[in-house]
Amino acid sequence: MPTNKEYIQMIEQALRSYLPSQKGLEADVCKAMEYSLMGGGKRIRPILTLEFCRLCGGNLLAALPFACAVEMVHTYSLIHDDLPCMDNDDMRRGRPSNHKVYGEDIALLAGDALLSLAFETMLSPRNAGLAGEDRAARAAGLLAKASGATGMVGGQVIDLQQEGKPTTIEVLQQMDEKKTGALIIAAAEMGCVIAGAEENKLAAARTYTRAIGLAFQIVDDILDVTADSKQLGKPVGSDETNQKNTYVSLLGLERSRGLVKELTEQAIKVLEQFPEDTSFLSDLARSLATRQY
């Protein structure tokens, strides 16, 4: 079983290999794509693809293009999210955001090109052949659905519309399930699909990722109230300042903490569906729940 660090090495090496060459007249957009794609991050989504593939007895090398594709989709969404017409964020992961470095036009196009590159990577004759074209088509179809209007983009739209307005816990949860949940769920599902797993394992993968995805979001909201701003790397209390609807503002701190505990237990419990060693994923669920930043 690879360690987290080994997974990240594998993923970053592959991501680099899939990026387009910077030799043509379109070099600027290729540089902008590299800037954000190789700019760090926890690589949780591609790790989920690989680890679920491994748990289902699949070939990690066949899953690698699909793991990288979900990271490309995630990265494109961050570039577009940071644009002035969206969240207008100047910084991302401690560096200037893409449009601050390359300009809005190139940043927009770099995001667009990363979304296309995700599908190009999964569906190249070589990579689709390695996974099997039927599995490749099914996995890529799951990622397409998860990233679109009824998935991630839909969640971003709900987020835009709720801004500054009172909301309910149901709406907040639906927003998170789409905005961040859909992609995390698809990451895990793709790993199972590439391994040719049975339906019960796909269902378990969905339950696990839905639970940790939601728990992750609630922990974010808790940390915004309780964390040390130096440790968190951003000012605490920003949600309240921005009148953002959060789990903490809607449920209070205690119930939010209880919900994280419940979701984490649910995630760990469902891993029993896999006869293999699931300690990587149970550790991941615990570490996301107890993180301090």
Next chain:
Amino acid sequence: MPTNKEYIQMIEQALRSYLPSQKGLEADVCKAMEYSLMGGGKRIRPILTLEFCRLCGGNLLAALPFACAVEMVHTYSLIHDDLPCMDNDDMRRGRPSNHKVYGEDIALLAGDALLSLAFETMLSPRNAGLAGEDRAARAAGLLAKASGATGMVGGQVIDLQQEGKPTTIEVLQQMDEKKTGALIIAAAEMGCVIAGAEENKLAAARTYTRAIGLAFQIVDDILDVTADSKQLGKPVGSDETNQKNTYVSLLGLERSRGLVKELTEQAIKVLEQFPEDTSFLSDLARSLATRQY
């Protein structure tokens, strides 16, 4: 053999059926997607997919999702092109552009969602199954490559960089081959792939579409100098006003016209590779070359 009008009806009915429902909290983005996708246009790209599929003896119903996908990609590119950080166009096809109606944030996301929807449409279990998963994966992979950094997006980047600068005919041609050529070529290739055509037919489809794509662009430049502005639906002479590099400014009117004639003849000639009735495509090549608007 369906007529142009019958093809358009088939395509528009299918496009509508693939759009997401407008019932969820994310309804705004779904409306914005519909606004641009169902807002008219000549539907040349999807027609090329269907007609090349028919010429190669394929099943039109199996090709329809792929035809629609290329139109979704084309539409997303227009929405993003019109954004203030790109061409900042307030009008498109005689109507306010997407962001003028829905706002920049929703327009950006509607474009993003249309690109995802293209792949979701091609790779849904039903549609990929109808085409055969191996053909579906290959066709979708071609569209992914054609739409990305080394294809359409790359062409947009070259366009941004050449603006207002002196250029050469080689650069102009490379820009067009990527910006508009790549998608038109992929449209035709996908039709052949879904029909399971041999390599020589794919090569002929590429030659045909490269030629008519380039001819189309040169005719655009010629019309900007010679057309009646009422008939053209936009002011003539705008390329000169905007100091745009065009075939006419680089080659002159006569050589530009000669090139259109040459390319159109080349396109029609290569259709001999198909034993079937190719009058639809030879008529199309001729009508694009002789159009007055």
